[in-house]
Amino acid sequence: MSLRFAALGLLAQHPGSGYDLLKRFEKSMANVWPATQSQLYGELNRxxxxxxxxxxxxxxRGRKEYRVTAAGRAELRRWITDPADDPPLRRPDLLxxxxxxxxxxxxxRSxxxxxxxxxxxxxxxxxELRDSLHWDDDDAAFYGRAALEYGLRLAAMEKEWAAGLAVAIAERR
Amino acid sequence: MSLRFAALGLLAQHPGSGYDLLKRFEKSMANVWPATQSQLYGELNRxxxxxxxxxxxxxxRGRKEYRVTAAGRAELRRWITDPADDPPLRRPDLLxxxxxxxxxxxxxRSxxxxxxxxxxxxxxxxxELRDSLHWDDDDAAFYGRAALEYGLRLAAMEKEWAAGLAVAIAERR
DNA sequence: CTTCTCATGTAAGTGGTTACATGATTCA
DNA sequence: TGAATCATGTAACCACTTACATGAGAAG
Incomplete structure (x- = not known):
């Protein structure tokens, strides 16, 4: 379901073609919800x-310019607000x-x-991503920065945890 | 692919039936790689x-007791060691x-x-899970504890990050 | 005129979810 | 004897991935 709302959300921020979306997608949401070209185009039609x-x-070239409808915006807001039972995380690395x-x-240890x-x-x-992005002051930039901050903290946490684990394994024999 | 190795791994730790596995699974790996009953049984047959x-x-009652073969153990070790290109994370909540x-x-803010x-x-x-578990000193317990520690740090990080975000939103108007 | 980028789509296969189906054994 | 638990399986559906297919317009 989520990709549906990723696409809807991108269109809510700016109208554009599937191709446009695809590129904006890579630079933002793909970090938290990756999708392929096939999938995006299919979703737009649906x-x-x-x-x-x-x-x-x-x-x-058959380029189709899309725009959100009023119904779309309402549905988007509903989804964001919804008390969501999101699918659980799947982490092969922790497995x-x-x-x-x-x-x-x-x-x-290795x-x-x-x-x-x-x-x-x-x-x-x-x-590097944080330093390279020229941050505007609009909503999209503000919340994009927040998501990036999450990623930074996650990576820092993982680094420390894994380093600690490596030490613990070494000390255990 | 991962569920295959979750099942193989559980059997490597202890032989047992699909039903046994299912229950041990819930209490450990399901936290990082959830799976349904249907899926587990199918995977065991494969x-x-x-x-x-x-x-x-x-x-x-047609109960089948399973055990890992030598080939299975080798394949399991191969997978764990492999430089893994794991599928990317999908996080609707961050989306x-x-x-x-x-x-x-x-x-x-809400x-x-x-x-x-x-x-x-x-x-x-x-x-609570950490405090309720009587921890043995074997490998399974040691690494299970490590995975739990990851979960604890992740939850703590998320709590702080989200609280900070709530404050930032409030301060922004 | 050829190559690059723009632009959209289809098809086959895999992994996962939900729901359904079945039946034996144990225990109160 | 009826309910809970043990025990395994099938079928339909959905999301995602990979690969393939097609072609128009821009730029050198």
Missing amino acids: LADSGLIEVTAVGP RVFLLGELSPAAA YAAGFADHAASELRRLE | LADSGLIEVTAVGP RVFLLGELSPAAA YAAGFADHAASELRRLE
Whole structure:
């Protein structure tokens, strides 16, 4: 369901074509809800079928300019506000942690160290992203910054946790 | 793919029936990789077909006792060690954050406050879980504790982040 | 005129969810 | 004997991924 609202939300911020959306999507929401090109185009057609968005113009190369309808905006607000029973998290990397007992302590320690490295590089990536973005003062920028801050804190937390785990494994023999 | 290894991993720790697995699963891995009964049973059959596990006995009510094979253990170790390109995270709750600009500041603030509450109650749930579990000193317990520690830190981080966001929204008007 | 970017779509396959279906055994 | 628990399975549906297909317009 979520992709539906990601698309609707992007259109609520700015009208545009599927192609436009696709690119804006990569730079913002794809970090929390990745989707492919196929999926996006399909979703736009379904949104239009249900009257939540509409085609305002057809340009060159069959380009379709979309815009949110009043119904779409209402539906979007409903979803955001809803007390949401979101699908649970799926974390293969943490699943592996449960199973590290199957490995030698050295190999397990190495997995934890790799986890820490990965978190560290994600942290750097997000820091660069934060520094590279020219932040406007509108709502989209404000809340985008908030989501980025979440990512930064998450990466920092993971780095410390995994480093601590690596140490704990080493100390355990 | 991951559920396959969750099942394989549980069997590697202890042999048992699908039903047994299902219950052990709920109390450990389901927190990082939820799965349904249908899915588990299907996966066990597929694992048996590929020779990674085997049926050692058939009991009353058609109960099938499973055990990991040598091939299964090897495959499990391979997966844990693998430099994994894990599927990206999907977070509807953070997607909503991107779209809070569609709401009034009061409603957005309320969403952030709800986020913080949810994190706080998750934090309490995990603290209780930690205190209720009688921890053995084996590998499974050690790494299970590590995964739980991750959950605790995550919940604490989310609580603080969301509370901060709520304040920032309030201060912004 | 060829290459790049713009622009949209279809099809096959996989993994997951929900609901349904079935029946044996245990225990009060 | 009726309810709870043990125990396994099927079928329909939905979301997502990967790969493929097509073609118009811009720019050199």
